[in-house]
Amino acid sequence: MTAYLWTPPAPASLAVRGTDARLPVNRLFFVGRNYHAHAQEMGVSVDKATARPFYFTKSPVHLVDSGATVPYPPETQNFHYEMEWVAVLGRGGFRVPAERAHELIYGYAAGLDMTRRDVQLRLRDKGHPWCLGKDVEGSAVCGEVLPMPGTVLEQGEIVLEVNGAVRQRADLGLLIWNLRELIADLSLFYHLQPGDVIYTGTPEGVGPVQPGDRLHGRVAGVGEVHLTIGPAESAASAG
Template sequence: MRYVFTPADVASLPVVGSTERFPVHRIYCVGRNYEEHAKEMGFTGREPPFFFLKPADALLPVEAGTTGEMPYPSLTSNLHHEIELVVAIGKAGKNIRAADAAEYIYGYALGLDMTRRDLQNEMKKQGRPWCIGKGFEHSAPIGPVTPVAQAGNVEQAAIALQVNGVDRQRSTVSQLIWNIAETIEHLSAAWELQPGDLIMTGTPEGVGAVVRGDLLEGTLDGLTPLSVRIS
């Protein structure tokens, strides 16, 4: 097959314990999926889950043992961090029951949903889509994918983010409003999930701004730590 120009390389993530890489199809994100974060954003209660997407080329892959470099994006003066557990889907499925969701998971990773909060808030005020706040280049720094068999008890794992060595976010995955299986059930009712899909499952409380030079260090028990510097 011939193209009018050379296609971009497939976005992908390293896989723990393998030389193969995980090719990324879509990046789904769950909004306000920790109760305390929902409260800090002005919402309460267990509302139905909602989703937004980042393009696959928003991915900033971060290799194990390295620090990813994220350029400070344009048009914003209020860039926020949101540390998240990322679920990597390994096979296609539609209308997946929560009881069967584990069969579709290839592995897990740790990621950051970086957000131009001022642009997002302005779009919300105007009742307009806020893709400009979420779907920009390098807005999804994500570390290596750990296959399920090596990941341990992710559902109960501690998740945390430090900025310049100071705690910003700290919680456990058990505090998700909609757990991993429930999220997959809801998401797969709206889209047919495909191998290579990533699901960013939501962020705990403590989101805040970062500036150039800041070092963001995320951890989640059982997964490869994530280190990103804002440049």
């Protein structure tokens, strides 16, 4: 038995519909600018004929279950929501052809990629990595996983409400790169593993939240995700 200097954290995991057993999470991949309208609202355009998908990652320790309350994070005045359709892999693969990508899928969930937008844009404009803007504590929110092994969804409404008002609405059919293409492309760079999680991109309509805001997102045929924004931590409480 391995001896540790202190107790290691519990592994990241997700709830699964229909069972008390939780799904162990390996890695969190996020796809950037995968809806044309969102890319445009971020000041860029995407030409699929000449571009490839791009990704960033978050530490699995930042994963939180739907229904959580997360504090407004430090060092930002522009904390944004990004509603996403989430795919969870149940099998591994390397250099997987797109036509076989469905074989890796375990199921799906609704998720939120919360972002320090002001920090992200400042880093982007300087040509620096986005880590401080994206890899934020409590910023990878995920609902329960709906098992759908081997199934690829081609369409379905994706919606986010903030305090009951719709802020984002689109369809999975509007993805620039579909899920088969994303899995195949990622598998060129990584040996994909069971428990790898892919946040597939956010539609247009991203915007800021404030302490006290309640977020409710849903992906048709998949599930829902809920989040409450708590107050910022004071210096005293942080210490």
